[in-house]
Amino acid sequence: MNPWFAKGVILLASIVMIVIRAPYGHRSRTIPVVRSRKGAMEIVLLTIAWVAFFLPLIWIATPSPVFADYPLRPIPLFAGTLCLAIGLWLFHRSHTDLGANWSITLEVREKHQLVTNGIYSRVRHPMYLALLVYSAGQALVLPNYVVGASYGFAMVLLFAFRVRSEEQMMLGEFGKEYEAYMARTKRLMPGVW
Numbered sequence: 001m002n003p004w005f006a007k008g009v010i011l012l013a014s015i016v017m018i019v020i021r022a023p024y025g026h027r028s029r030t031i032p033v034v035r036s037r038k039g040a041m042e043i044v045l046l047t048i049a050w051v052a053f054f055l056p057l058i059w060i061a062t063p064s065p066v067f068a069d070y071p072l073r074p075i076p077l078f079a080g081t082l083c084l085a086i087g088l089w090l091f092h093r094s095h096t097d098l099g100a101n102w103s104i105t106l107e108v109r110e111k112h113q114l115v116t117n118g119i120y121s122r123v124r125h126p127m128y129l130a131l132l133v134y135s136a137g138q139a140l141v142l143p144n145y146v147v148g149a150s151y152g153f154a155m156v157l158l159f160a161f162r163v164r165s166e167e168q169m170m171l172g173e174f175g176k177e178y179e180a181y182m183a184r185t186k187r188l189m190p191g192v193w
Ligand code: SAH
Pocket: 094, 098, 101, 102, 103, 104, 105, 106, 107, 108, 109, 113, 114, 115, 116, 120, 124, 125, 126, 127, 128, 129, 166, 170
């Protein structure tokens, strides 16, 4: 199949992701941070995530086949597009439910409220789940072994190195309320883990 199918899908998905996030990014800059855990590890993780987000866009803009390209097939293209759509839907849902409490990094904002409703009543980290599903979709759709897997690599790293610190931060902030929330929800998969 023509790689331009994959290029179109990835470009559209990236634009939708930016459009979903933009208003929250804008809003979060206007709300003062009261506590931050943005250390060296967070800076490294966020830098890797940014590079991995833009790599596919560079691949899209590259006119000729490049290192690690392979032929595009219809089944991975279809399955990956489905994962991208599910990931974006989850991303939108978690942003809507988290509202003004969202931060790009580990921060507590002024008037921060613990969200336990909507998609957050199912799992504690729906946005990370969204990003993992999205990156699986990208790996399936994008026919390049290196660029296709790059966002997944970044998201697995981000999740693995951040989730404990984030939960510690939330426990420090919300104490028993977060403890009770942890007791009744799983991290990523309802009823599993
Ligand atoms: N881990 C969550 C949120 C990711 S955004 C998810 O995957 O959906 C990261 C920021 O969201 C954290 O710095 C924290 O300030 C905030 N946060 C995480 N869980 C929250 C919750 N249940 N209620 C309110 N804010 C939360």
